[in-house]
Amino acid sequence: MIKEYKYIFGPVNSRRFGVSLGIDLSPFEKSCNFDCVYCELKGAKPVDYIKNPPKVEDIISEVKEALAKFKNINVITITSNGEPTLYKDLDKLVLGLNKIKQNKKLLILSNSSTVCDKKIADVLMDIDIVKLSLDCATQKCFKKIDRPLKGLSIDDIIRGIKTFSKRFKNILVIEILLVKGINDNQEEIKRLNEVLNAIKPSRIDIGTIDRPPAYNVKPVDEKEMIKLSNIFTNLAVSLIHKNPPLTKENFSTKEILVLLKHRPQSQFDINNFFNENSKKKVMKLLDQKLIEQKDIGGTVFYQLLRKR
C-alpha cells in the first residue's frame, strides 16, 4: 500500500529547480499575509500566522522516510498553502533539514514579505536557494496585485531584500508574476529593473498566470512577456513559457555576443529561440572560451565569460 504523507508531497519535476520534494507548512488551510489576485488557492483574508502548524519533528520524520525512498531528488522545497516564513519554528525546521538533506539543496519559496525581519533573514541565510517574489516596485501596484496585510510596505520589502542579498552567499532567485493590466507596463518593469540591478539576484524567473486564479484576472500573452523581459539588463532572466515560440532565429556570432552582453540567456531560451545554426555558434563560443555555461539554482545559463 502506498503511504500517504501529511506534510510532504512529490517528488515533482519542476523545470525551474529540478526534481523537488515539497514540504507544506500549512497543509490544512491557506495561511498567507498576501491575498494575490493570481493566487492558485482561493482568495482569503490575509493573516500573519500559520493556522494549525505541523510539528517540526513530524515533518523531519516524513522527509527522512521520503529521502530513503526517492533517490533522484535535487531539492527539498519549503513551501506552504500560503507564506512559509510565517511558520513559527522555521529556524528549528531549517536546522533539522540541513542535518538530514545529504547532497540535496534546500529551497524556500517565499513572497518576500518577512525578509525585512532580521530574525527571519538570519534563518534564510542557512538555505541553499531562496526564491523571493517581487511583482512590483511601487506601493500602488503592490497593493493592487498582492493585496497585502495592512501595514506591509513595498519599500520596506525592497530594503529588506537588498540587505539580505548583500549578506547572502547562496542562490537568490527573484520571481515576477505578470498580470495583464496591472504590472505589465513598461514603467513598472523599468522600475523593477532598477531595483533588481541594485539587489543583484542570481536569477530572475518571469511568469504569468497559468492556473485558475483566485480573482478575475488575465495572463499576459507570450509576445508581450518576451518584450517586457527584454527591458531587464545585466540579469539572468528565465522566462517561464507556456507556449514557446515556433519560429527560431538565425543569429550571427556578433548578435549572440550582443545579446549575452545585454543579459545571460537560459538553456531554455537557446533551445527555443535559436535555430540549429545559431546553437552551433553558441557551442563554438563556448569552445573558444568567450562565453561560459553556469547552473544557477537548477537553470542553466549562457553568459559572457566573467573574470573571477
Ligand code: SF4
Ligand atoms: S503569496 Fe502565494 S500563497 Fe500568498 S496569496 Fe500570494 S500567491 Fe497565494
